[in-house]
Amino acid sequence: MSLTNASPEQAARAAKISSRTLATLSTDARNAALDAIHDALKDSKEIILAANSKDMEIAQKSAAGGELNPSIVKRLDLSRKGKFEDMLQGIRDVRELQDPVGRVDLRTELDNGLVLQRQTCPIGVLLIIFEARPEVIANIASLAIKSANAAILKGGKESTESFKAIATVISRALESSEVPNDSIQLVTTRDAVDPLLELSQYIDLVIPRGSNQLVSYCQKKAHMPVLGHADGLCHLYIHSDADKDMSVDVVVDSKTDYPAACNAVETLLVHEQALDTVLPSVASALMAKGVVLRCDLSSKAALSKHLANEQVLLLQDASDADYATEFLDLILAIRTIPSIDGNPSSAVDAAIDHINTHGSHHTDAILTSSKEVADRFCNAVDSACKFWNCSTRFCDGMRFGFGTEVGISTNKVHARGPVGLEGLMIHEYRLAGNGQTAAMYGASGGRKFTHKKLAV
């Protein structure tokens, strides 16, 4: 890992060059490098925690002076119980994943002795921009090496000392491995983000890890593709035939399990026939968990009939802006979906329209006992994840069984939804022959392609 003083361009060029060597290394060579990093970090715990305490000291002062959000200080702290060990275990977990490189997913005989093969290969150079969490550096370095991608890491200024210490350890560990030292570049120069985002000749993909603002900024500025999502404005729709108890469980979990997560629900859509039957229990359970409800006129009127007076007093009126807001907090906007011509099954279309218009195409869910209605919803909602009768909180790489999560993408190309190691790969075509020319297959050449599918 190259340290600290390279210019953005030097770092990116070095990463690009080393990426070609990295791409040719065996699974064993890459796994051995992960072992070396794991062991070196384990042995250097004290040095790293000492560096981290310097960052903490400055951060705590800034927080006390009101210049820094206390939640950043918390994320910065590597000495919290289990955090360092979790970081080490994360490296082991990535090491144990199946090698994503060189997986053949298509083999075709174009003609006798002319065989085409498509196989996965690393993308090349990743730029990872992240905020305070210092353990991310170990996680990202592991993912990059496992997937044979070079990576340029740009961290937040609050964790500079921790980054430097971890980077030094990783750098020394890589020296004993076949992975080129330049494969992982740490950039700590100030104002490096803008120039890095323009270096599309060296950098193939940007992965911002942090706030919505960071992601939006990268999406606007980057000259190369960006993997991620700026917003997670997720919806739950309670259809007329939704089960009451299931609705209570799923809505409460989707809102309160971790309100600051991108897969937490922000707007609840309720079919008008469920206003008096399902919504009161749901609302009551949410309020018991401290959730503030912002209601449209119909839902407020229904709840006012059914809830206790002290709860009714806490209901708020929803504004249009509430339906376009990712609260990331214990606040939920509620909107009533009317039956069209009294037909509940076409009402799902109004819910779909609301979601496609107001949502962020991340995760949207329906509660209904009808498979037909659920299919209609899943077919028409334009989101990465469409869930039926379960919590939006399941949108997650670990929960999906991917072993790791690079991020969640709302992109319409490459990777969408929770992204595992697969999202760090692209494919290449290899064609092996014995002297075949295109002219042999032209009108004059007379040979015909067989295009025979071969086993992979």
Added chain:
Amino acid sequence: MSLTNASPEQAARAAKISSRTLATLSTDARNAALDAIHDALKDSKEIILAANSKDMEIAQKSAAGGELNPSIVKRLDLSRKGKFEDMLQGIRDVRELQDPVGRVDLRTELDNGLVLQRQTCPIGVLLIIFEARPEVIANIASLAIKSANAAILKGGKESTESFKAIATVISRALESSEVPNDSIQLVTTRDAVDPLLELSQYIDLVIPRGSNQLVSYCQKKAHMPVLGHADGLCHLYIHSDADKDMSVDVVVDSKTDYPAACNAVETLLVHEQALDTVLPSVASALMAKGVVLRCDLSSKAALSKHLANEQVLLLQDASDADYATEFLDLILAIRTIPSIDGNPSSAVDAAIDHINTHGSHHTDAILTSSKEVADRFCNAVDSACKFWNCSTRFCDGMRFGFGTEVGISTNKVHARGPVGLEGLMIHEYRLAGNGQTAAMYGASGGRKFTHKKLAV
């Protein structure tokens, strides 16, 4: 198909809205629309050719006045023998392809009764920018409808009348189908390209079909991903052990089969041990086909010994710029690859370095009788297509057996190499449960994910 007078923003918004309906249509409904388009175009051949002749008249005048390249006039002409019928057959061919929508490629039981499924779905709205060829409109409309993507078409001004006529016919044909009329938008307003390239809220992917300049322009300006390649600077490397006859066949085909194609070879790299054994026959055969050779000192010296005097007089000296030029013409740059320490198998690394530094990561090939050397080459060259002992001209969607070709991509994400219908798809995740919440699986909930792989 909406015609002509919509603003770029109106067209894009209408396409986005209709894309959601299109995405829910059955295979049969989309195929029926393709049949309707085919039949309507067939019935309207005369009207369309009359419109095309108006474009031709203006274009021929411009060409006579030297304002327009005569090759554009040729491409514009729909009345050339077989061209209209080829256009009709192209629609039929696309119709017969397997439906790319809704293919399930992953199914996982997360827990009893909680099943995750990943399936293909359309990207959404495509922006296709193309130059003179009027038949492209029918081809693109077919690909879009088959893949359930809405498309905005922006053609070159030379073919305005042809486009309008074809668009009117397609529009009327769609009225009798379930495909929303707004799914295919033709934009003919002047200067529409720049505003379209900024409408990332409506447009998901840009596919430029035309000159390198057009592709470069889109890559620089677009706020959404661009599928394609700006350059096709392809290499062939003749290793020391390459078969002479095979080398002659493959190099001549790669250069002369269609010199203006992106997959034609532009630089020939020759191992120094092949300078006297293989290169003279290759050079002689190329020169017999009218190819101008631009040589470095060593290759020129070798050829000067072996070729006839009149051929030697035609040899040119290569400049550094020649190794960075996509000639698209009967010109070939030649460079000698020295043995490093006299070791021919490590010489392949110098060829790889040249290709990775000077190439456009499109298609690069090696001629060698050693599988080990070929593997080393294919592992280390950073290109979409790596060929061994066959012509670079095989890099093509039809030749690869994809049934159609949307384009060839040198992108590092989403789709790389020849792109078939698959490149117009992305995936979505669907999760179906019976009330599961994330909290059930937390430390307190106690349930564990099974992550059981299910058959697809």
